[in-house]
Amino acid sequence: GAGVSQTPSNKVTEKGKYVELRCDPISGHTALYWYRQSLGQGPEFLIYFQGTGAADDSGLPNDRFFAVRPEGSVSTLKIQRTERGDSAVYLCASSSNSFTEQYFGPGTRLTVT
């Protein structure tokens, strides 16, 4: 079946603007994860959903970052008042259940100018 998809693939925004990044997980996967990857680094955990609820949001860097998954499928990562330091590739992954094998999407490259 289809893999994890993310939109947009690239997003350029000005400092201070609001952005939304979307993730469509593999159909039937109950767990969904958001990571952020800066150049030359490994992915860094942001938040994990089991179903509709955020089971662990300890990786969100501050209250400008928020994510939702209202129907237990598609998730949106929302960033308010973007800063240049938010520039990174935002990766989404899903798994059939919590803590089982994760499958990653292609990522959204966010550039804040």
Next chain:
Amino acid sequence: GIQVEQSPPDLILQEGANSTLRCNFSDSVNNLQWFHQNPWGQLINLFYIPSGTKQNGRLSATTVATERYSLLYISSSQTTDSGVYFCAVADQFYFGTGTSLTVIP
């Protein structure tokens, strides 16, 4: 939190050579994965291997959970193997530092 270290950090191979990549972790894990991040940034699943040995074509992996390490073997390397290899303790959402592999023809 858990520490995940990978070695070597960088590796250059001649096409056809074999290599071993290592992942050490500081605590017991329930879910260890190996990924290949290709030059376009896509993370590709290689192995889900909390313990034991698995093989897939030219690649194989072994995790010795009691000794807190995992190894990824690449045999007869090809230029398409180039990229960054990550191990990840997925149940703690923690990725290692990666091994950057370049295979030259």
